[in-house]
Amino acid sequence: MLTTMAWDTEQTKRKLKDAAVAEFAAHGPGGTTMERVARRAGVNKERLYNYFGDKNSLFATVLADELNKVAAAVPLDHLDGPDAVADYAGAVHDYHAAHPELTRLLLWEGLAGLPRVPDETTRTRYYQAKVDTFARAQRAGLISDTLPPADLAFLVLALAGWWYAVPQMARMTHADAPGDPRAALRHAARRLAQPG
């Protein structure tokens, strides 16, 4: 077995972080127990404290990791029209559909109600880059400029994220008609961006 041939602390950390993502997404910071994280990872609980400190530090670490992943997976540096906005909304939705943990981590974080979140300045820059992309497209006349760019960017993310924020509401509003969330939010995003 390769795993017995050598110490691989990176792999151990990775296994712990993967388990932590799953547990935190499922149960939140408050409902997650360090013991379950360790057990899920197949690693001893003591390793968690040794590598990541206490529970809050672990949560901050895994959330930062997941944010880096989505930043890399769903880039946005150019918008040439309403269809590009729809494409972006669709890509965000697809990422969330494939990785529902991220939205849930963000929701847990939001519910915690802290005045500032970890890495707030870095994350602010990240969001401001998105806002700037919308602003540039507006100045170029490629998309509607009747909404401030920050609002437009934020509301496009709302269209994509709300399904995962309140799945019970989605289930009840769509009780009679399953529908196609992806198509709906793409259409809505395009409408928000349509000039004229």
Next chain:
Amino acid sequence: MLTTMAWDTEQTKRKLKDAAVAEFAAHGPGGTTMERVARRAGVNKERLYNYFGDKNSLFATVLADELNKVAAAVPLDHLDGPDAVADYAGAVHDYHAAHPELTRLLLWEGLAGLPRVPDETTRTRYYQAKVDTFARAQRAGLISDTLPPADLAFLVLALAGWWYAVPQMARMTHADAPGDPRAALRHAARRLAQPG
């Protein structure tokens, strides 16, 4: 004092429920302790169990109460055009702004990830009534019918609710420009409903 003149079990229940709403909204079902609820209400902890059973029952009770309140406070039985949709979105936003507890309770509930929520059939009827209102307005040609009515209703609620779901994201996207959430979401809602 009036309060010492007679037993008023309804007032005692009310005080406990009000305290429970505040605690559950702030800390969620998992993070809330029965002791703190009782202390905040100025009532003995034992009363909680006597009146409402265990913690899960208490949560279900207060959430049902809050849903009844919003249903009464923000009715929707007729839509005569895109401006009416904007008005509805604005009213939903105003209610959430005045009672942030409701969104938070719904988010905690959603994160719990139960296959069914308490009172699901009643609540489904409530949402379906909203969807029907959108559907009627579409059939009458008063608002756009390019989105299924369930999607349109759901996404309007998304525009109003996302601000409270991920306040940290709102803070970061709007770091450079405070803006006016209410005006933005009204504008967006009108756009989604605009025919043609």
Next chain:
DNA sequence: CTCATCTCCAACGTTTACGTTGGAGATGAG
């Protein structure tokens, strides 16, 4: 071979919350 490092295991003391119970005082209907 030696030794610093990585890891597991088992148990620790502490804290916190659950849901319950027994006893006692206050109230108002009959």
Next chain:
DNA sequence: CTCATCTCCAACGTAAACGTTGGAGATGAG
């Protein structure tokens, strides 16, 4: 006045999770 009801208070036993510790086995660099 009597008694069923409402309420407070203090403490209970149980369970769970926190973060830590001491001891011991495995690994591989030097």
